[in-house]
Amino acid sequence: MFIFAKDTVITTYHRAQIAKDFIQHNYMNYLILQYPGHNWVYYQSADQLALAELQIAGTKFECDLQEIEIKMIANLRYIHFSTDKPLSERDLNILSKLSFVFALFKVDEEDPDSTTLTPVELPIKFHLDPKISTLLKYKGKTNELFTRMMLNIAVHSSDFAFDKKLELLDPVSGKGTTLFEATTFGYDAYGIEVEGNALQEGQTFFKKFLEEERFKHTRSSRVIFKNQGESPAEITEFEYALSKQEFKDENTRSRLAMVHGAAAEAYNYFKKERFHVIVGDLPYGIKHGNKAGKVYGSPTRNPVELITESIPGWKKVLRKGGTIVLAWNSHVITRKKMARFFEEAELEVLNDAPYDQIEHRVDAAIKRDVIVVKKSS
Ligand SMILES: C[S@@+](CC[C@H](N)C(=O)[O-])C[C@H]1O[C@@H](n2cnc3c(N)ncnc32)[C@H](O)[C@@H]1O
Known part of the structure; x- marks a missing residue:
């Protein structure tokens, strides 16, 4: 080529x-x-x-x-x-x-x-209408086109076919841009977010969207994990289908769920190797800080602690042949350092061109880069 x-x-x-x-x-x-x-x-x-x-x-x-x-x-x-x-x-x-x-x-x-x-003529085969990720507007939102690019890079770098029903995790999901993008591809989408308000707004928006589009759906919440001395992590799960007929069969139902919890606890929440891709936009510390540690400290601009404490759990919930794609501010952590965290966990960092050509300027404070990591089959 x-x-x-x-x-x-x-x-x-x-x-x-x-x-x-x-x-x-x-x-x-x-x-x-x-x-x-x-x-x-x-x-x-x-x-x-x-x-x-x-x-x-x-x-x-x-x-x-x-x-x-x-x-x-x-x-x-x-x-x-x-x-x-x-x-x-x-x-x-x-x-x-x-x-x-x-x-x-x-x-x-x-x-x-x-x-x-x-x-x-291009086929228009989106599962949910792509307008879904454009409707909510807020400070700190990840650009939806950039999010779709990360999703495409994740899926096409993995061993999985893009047109199968895949499962995605965004461990820093905010109000849900990555999850909504995943629904347009027909994937089941799971998010983890530490800020209750962001999560609440994301869920309220998704419920309203399903209602307005007249999709058959259910919404349920339950505790999925409890650490001693900490508030329990709760998951809110939507099951939906484009028609009543599709909703009848579990296999043709789609799922979107958000956990109120911490990125590092992914394995405690999901308990098995299940995700085909993990995609997220790490906090930049401008609107959203990084919160790490069992008892969250004050937010920082530097996601090192979040990354290092989360990698073991992310590796466990990622399927073999799956990929992790994360965006971060390379002014704060160099690409080399970021890569080292994943390599130390025996994950493969895809570093050859064009993977090393994605860094770009967002504004004076943020130079955004994307790391692509694969779990070997
Ligand atoms: C850049 S924002 C993601 C925005 C999201 N893509 C969207 O468009 O709504 C990063 C998110 O990570 C969350 N966060 C920070 N530390 C976290 C942690 N330890 N676990 C889970 N989420 C965390 C922040 O609250 C923030 O919502």
Whole structure:
């Protein structure tokens, strides 16, 4: 697979060579128009993220992806790629769920440099409407497109097929952006959050959403763990289905649950190797602090304690072949240090390109990076 960075200089000679190769080998050329979203700062820094997300998802395509690069056409940003055969229905399904995809076009085959574009219809196969993660707005919310990117990276780096019913855990789930994104993919989603108010708001919103969409559902709460001298951890679980018929059968019901508790206690709450992916946006200490320790201290900007005390439990609840994907502020902990915590726990850190190219600036105080960790099969 050849990846050209966005500022790679491609000469006319190269273009002619590439064109010749494409015609001889029947390569197809595609352009993705990048979704601008509603956050201009995020859009501006999301070009390298889009390349990384596509390259990682491409490993699960039925065709071979080549020449993934940024192309500016009429001042609009497109992601170009070529394939050795037409995209299959499954490839299109994966593609349509990538966080940056707005529209897909096929390029004139004779000339890969052509700007004559034919639209390619993308399947719309979301389980719950993706609007779910955009409706709640609050300070400290993780950008929903960035969250979808992390989810895609987690699933496509794991050994599991994206179109199976997977189980996701977000151990620092806030009001639930990751959980809501997971529902759009049809996954069962579980969150842990230490702040009762955030949790309450997330649950109230989800209940209202299910009611407004007229989905058959139940909501129940129970204590799932109690440590001596501490308040018990309670789980609130929603079971829902898109139709009454689907609700009748346990296997076609979906689940979303939130635990009021601590990230480090994941094993005490879930008790077995069950999650296919663990995805979370660690606290940055600006709106949300990191709270660690059995008896929570005051929040800090540094998530070291949260990470180190949580890794053993996360490892135990993650299935073999599963992945952990976490975003954090790399101004506070270096990538090397972050990787070391997971390596010491004998987990594999995916560090080669494009995994090492996801770091990007959010604002003056936050440089966000994403670590991808795998539990070997
Ligand atoms: C960056 S926010 C996540 C925001 C979330 N993705 C959303 O969009 O709502 C991190 C969250 O971690 C929570 N947190 C901090 N320490 C925790 C701990 N030890 N266990 C569980 N949650 C924790 C904070 O209260 C905060 O809600």
